[in-house]
Amino acid sequence: MTEEFDLAVVGAGALGLAHALAAARLGKRVVVFDRDARANGASVQMTGLVTVAGHARGAWARRAKRSRDLWAEVCAEAGIRIEHEGLAIVARRPEAATALEAYAATDPAPGSAFYKPDDAHALFPQFRGDIAGVFWSPDELRVEPKSAIPRIAGWLEETHRVAFRWETAVSGFHEGVVATSRGPVAAKALVVCPGSDFHTLYGDRLASASLIRAKAQMLRIRYEEGFELPGAVATDLGVPRMPGLEGLDGVDALRSRLEIEQPDHMRHGIVLIAAQSADGTVVVGASRKLDAAPDAIQSQAVDDLILDELAAVFGRRPKTIVSRWIGTYAYSSDRPLVVEAPEANVRVVVAASGAGASAAFAIGEETVADLFG
Ligand SMILES: Cc1cc2nc3c(=O)[nH]c(=O)nc-3n(C[C@H](O)[C@H](O)[C@H](O)COP(=O)(O)OP(=O)(O)OC[C@H]3O[C@@H](n4cnc5c(N)ncnc54)[C@H](O)[C@@H]3O)c2cc1C
Structure with a gap:
């Protein structure tokens, strides 16, 4: 030695x-x-999203903000490209809109806001179909992990x-x-x-x-040339899982409605997160299956559920699936x-x-x- x-x-x-x-x-x-x-x-294996919105209020929210600032510092010093900034949570249902509007009212970060459908469509033309609003958080960063x-x-x-x-x-x-x-x-x-x-x-x-492993299915997809996300994108499915929104109006009602309307998504623990890379491809996830020893099997049915949620936001399925993979992380409830x-x-x-x-x-x-x- x-x-x-x-x-x-x-x-x-x-x-x-x-x-x-x-x-x-x-x-x-x-x-x-x-x-x-x-x-x-x-x-x-991860999406590479440095999240700020949705963390539990108090110590966790402060920790998330401090960590985000350190990520930004490290990226600048180490010459790491920030692929994009911000997170749009698309409310597909009124219950999600109620919860996200209530969260925005807690003033989680400067520049965060809830946009009602007309404003949301004007600001985010990528989102198609019936949406009940969009919550925008400006602080998220995305790196290519x-x-x-x-x-x-x-x-x-x-x-x-x-x-x-x-x-x-x-x-x-x-x-x-x-x-x-x-x-x-x-x-x-x-x-x-x-x-x-x-x-x-x-x-x-x-x-x-009480640690266990969580298995997540992920895809990298490509829409047509010129397709551009405003930042990372999430949907209703993520709202009941965000500790910072716990107890807010609309959350319990949303969870009950999701159990009825999207039982397969709920059963497979699917929360849509889409984030773009410099080459235009989009990383999309993820399912969550808890298992002490997760297998390496990628289920087509689970991929389809993830792609269905993507199509519900962007009005169509992607042109190309570039790749698929499984990630495993430590989890405790x-x-x-x-x-x-x-x-x-x-x-x-x-x-x-x-x-x-x-x-x-x-x-x-x-x-x-x-x-x-
Ligand atoms: C698909 C997926 C998507 C995710 N998306 C996000 C996201 O967008 N944002 C986010 O914040 N988090 C995300 N996560 C969670 C996040 O990736 C993990 O919480 C985080 O990366 C854990 O980092 P870690 O350094 O603790 O573990 P790891 O990255 O797993 O690193 C542990 C390392 O320890 C080494 N090691 C272990 N034991 C030993 C030993 N005895 N001797 C030597 N080496 C050892 C291993 O080889 C490994 O390299 C995601 C996770 C997955 C799987």
Whole structure:
């Protein structure tokens, strides 16, 4: 063992990189381990939307905003393209419009607003058919995760002296020594950001955290040349799942109506999110199936349900399906963030929701402040 690091981080996904950045900014010498040759988990399988709207009011909303600002900073410094900004939630039903109008009235962010149908059609001509309004949030960012996540790692290495040990699995930490598949490494502290592998390290501590895996089906599609989204796009289906809208007028009625009118979408946990890339293609998701050991089977019926919801907003199905994939992320129904401290100098951090990358940079700051003061 030649060098002793101040902090060892397990996992080069969004969470691990966020912790590495926060520690490096404090002047700490950091090493990041990942068992793969490059980040290959949820952070590159995801939509890449940094969400601000819809988080629970109070601490979560502040964390989301702080994290979004850090994402913007990192993108600027690391030369990562922001594909687009903002999120339009299209209300297809009056109940969704009621809920979104009530949410807009809570003034969640400067520039956010609810537009009634006439204004919504004028502002967002892409949305066809009967819509009951659109909620617009200006703050969301979208990055292309497959290129953004490796770029953040490269930038941390180049500008913050963060060391990366790829294809190196970590199996333990004892008395300042990280046990890895490529030999021991000395470090004063350890942060484990294992994504959906919450069994390997400190599995005993995580066993009581009611974590499970969520399988999501995703597609990349293409409409005709010139098709342009105003920002990311969501629909009614997402409204009952947003913690920040809980208890608002219209939400319960909307949920009941969705159960009756779109039972298959509800059964497969489908929430439409569409986000565009620089080449004009659109990433569309996602279903959610909770399973301790998700399979890798992509169901055509589930893809069709996602595409049906897309067609309901844009008036037609896309011309081309470019690709399809399955993503897996850690999920907990009652703890969107699990942080364990099995030892004074060890933290295990699992973002357990379908929006875990959004809050990553703020979570990294919080853990590092807790570890190093
Ligand atoms: C399809 C899909 C769409 C999503 N869309 C969004 C979205 O738009 N916005 C959003 O905010 N969130 C989204 N999410 C959720 C988000 O992707 C995750 O919450 C987040 O990326 C988790 O990051 P992570 O770093 O904790 O985990 P991961 O990205 O999974 O990284 C964990 C890493 O740890 C490594 N690792 C684990 N154990 C070890 C070990 N013992 N030794 C060495 N390496 C180890 C793994 O190899 C892996 O690279 C989506 C998820 C999916 C699957």
